[in-house]
Amino acid sequence: RLHQLRKSFGKVVAVDGVTLDVQDGEFMVFLGPSGCGKTTTLRMVAGLETTSGGDIFIGERRVNDLSPKERDIAMVFQNYALYPHMSVFENMAFALQLRKMPGEEIARRVREAADLLGLEGLLERRPRQLSGGQRQRVALGRAIVREPAAFLMDEPLSNLDAQLRAQMRTELIRLHRRLGSTTMYVTHDQVEALTMGHRIVVMNGGTVQQVGTPREIYDRPRNRFVAAFIGSPTMNLVDCEVGSSQGATYLSSPILRYAVKPEQARLLAERGAGGVTVGFRPEDVTLHDGAGPLDGRIAAGVDVVETLGSELHVYLVAEGATIVAKTGADAPVRVGARLSLEPHPERIHVFERESGVALW
Ligand code: ATP
Numbered sequence: 001r002l003h004q005l006r007k008s009f010g011k012v013v014a015v016d017g018v019t020l021d022v023q024d025g026e027f028m029v030f031l032g033p034s035g036c037g038k039t040t041t042l043r044m045v046a047g048l049e050t051t052s053g054g055d056i057f058i059g060e061r062r063v064n065d066l067s068p069k070e071r072d073i074a075m076v077f078q079n080y081a082l083y084p085h086m087s088v089f090e091n092m093a094f095a096l097q098l099r100k101m102p103g104e105e106i107a108r109r110v111r112e113a114a115d116l117l118g119l120e121g122l123l124e125r126r127p128r129q130l131s132g133g134q135r136q137r138v139a140l141g142r143a144i145v146r147e148p149a150a151f152l153m154d155e156p157l158s159n160l161d162a163q164l165r166a167q168m169r170t171e172l173i174r175l176h177r178r179l180g181s182t183t184m185y186v187t188h189d190q191v192e193a194l195t196m197g198h199r200i201v202v203m204n205g206g207t208v209q210q211v212g213t214p215r216e217i218y219d220r221p222r223n224r225f226v227a228a229f230i231g232s233p234t235m236n237l238v239d240c241e242v243g244s245s246q247g248a249t250y251l252s253s254p255i256l257r258y259a260v261k262p263e264q265a266r267l268l269a270e271r272g273a274g275g276v277t278v279g280f281r282p283e284d285v286t287l288h289d290g291a292g293p294l295d296g297r298i299a300a301g302v303d304v305v306e307t308l309g310s311e312l313h314v315y316l317v318a319e320g321a322t323i324v325a326k327t328g329a330d331a332p333v334r335v336g337a338r339l340s341l342e343p344h345p346e347r348i349h350v351f352e353r354e355s356g357v358a359l360w
Pocket of ligand 1: 013014032033
C-alpha cells in the first residue's frame with residue numbers, strides 16, 4: 001500500500017503523491033512515458049531509494065525505514081545483473097547462501113525454480129553462454145528462489161527481441177498463475193500492460209492518472225492523457241466547440257458536427273464546458289462511400305493505407321487534420337478516394353478541453 005508517496009531529486013519532482021493499494025496476489029503494472037516516475041516508485045518500494053514523503057506498507061508493516069533486505073521482496077531488472085563469473089546454479093543460489101540457508105534447501109529451491117523456468121539443462125553454464133531469454137529466466141529464477149512476499153520487476157523484457165518478448169510475456173503470465181505472488185511490474189509498453197496486468201496504473205509527471213483493469217483503462221479512460229497513451233494507432237482527437245441550435249446541443253469543429261443526447265447536453269451545461277475534445281478509437285468508425293456533409297460524419301480523403309495482414313490502418317485527411325481508421329483486411333479502400341467516416345456515437349469519448357477530464 002502506497003500512501004502519498006513522494007520523491008524529489010533536488011528540484012526535480014519524480015514522484016508526486018502516489019496513493020495506491022495493490023491486492024495480495026495481484027499483478028499490477030505501472031505504465032507511463034519515459035520519466036513519469038515508474039522506476040523511482042518501484043525503487044522506493046524496494047528500498048533502493050529513500051522517500052521524500054509518504055508511506056509504504058507491505059502487509060501490515062510500514063517499511064519506509066527498513067533496509068531492502070528486511071522488506072522481503074525481490075527485484076528483477078531490465079539488465080539482468082547476473083554475476084558473470086558464476087554458473088546459473090550459483091547465480092540463483094547466491095542470495096540464499098548469503099542467508100546461510102542449508103545446502104539441501106538451497107539445492108531444492110534452485111532445482112524447483114529451474115524446472116519452472118525450463119533451465120534444468122543449463123545450471124552449469126555461465127551467463128555469457130546463454131541467450132538473452134535464458135539470462136532473463138535466470139534473473140527471474142534468482143528472484144523466485146527467495147520466495148519473497150512480492151516481486152518488483154522493472155522492464156524485465158525490454159532487452160529481448162519482439163518475438164522472444166511475446167513468448168516471455170506468456171511465460172510470465174503462466175508463472176504468476178503458478179506462484180500467485182504479488183507483483184509490481186514497470187513498463188512503458190502498452191501491449192505488456194494490457195496483456196499482463198490484472199490492473200494497470202497509468203502514470204504521468206509523477207502522478208497517477210488512472211488505476212483500473214486493462215478493459216476499464218481502454219474503454220473508459222478517465223482523461224485525455226490516458227486516452228491518447230493507450231491504444232495503437234492512438235485515439236483520434238478532435239477539438240470541438242459546444243453550441244446549440246433549435247433546442248439541440250451540438251459539438252462542432254470544421255470537420256465534425258454531432259448532436260449530443262439530452263443528458264449529455266445537461267452535463268455540458270452543468271460543467272460550463274465551452275470547448276471539448278471529442279475522441280474516438282480507430283476501430284470505432286464506419287467508412288461510407290461518398291463524402292456528404294452529414295451530421296456525425298467526417299468528410300475525408302484517403303491518404304495512406306497500411307496493410308497489416310489481418311487489418312488495414314487507413315489514414316485519412318480532413319481539412320488538414322489526420323484521422324485514422326482500422327478496418328478489416330478486405331475493405332475496399334483506395335488511396336485518393338473521398339469517403340465519409342462515421343464515429344460510432346456510443347463509442348465517442350468527450351473530454352473537457354482545459355482539464356482533459358473525461359465527461360463521458
Ligand atoms: P523510464 O521509463 O525512462 O525509465 P520512469 O518513468 O521510470 O522512466 P524515473 O526513472 O522514475 O522515470 O524518473 C522520474 C524522473 O526523475 C525523471 O525526470 C528523472 O530524470 C528523474 N530522476 C530519476 N532518478 C534521478 C536521480 N538519481 N537524480 C536526479 N533525477 C532523477
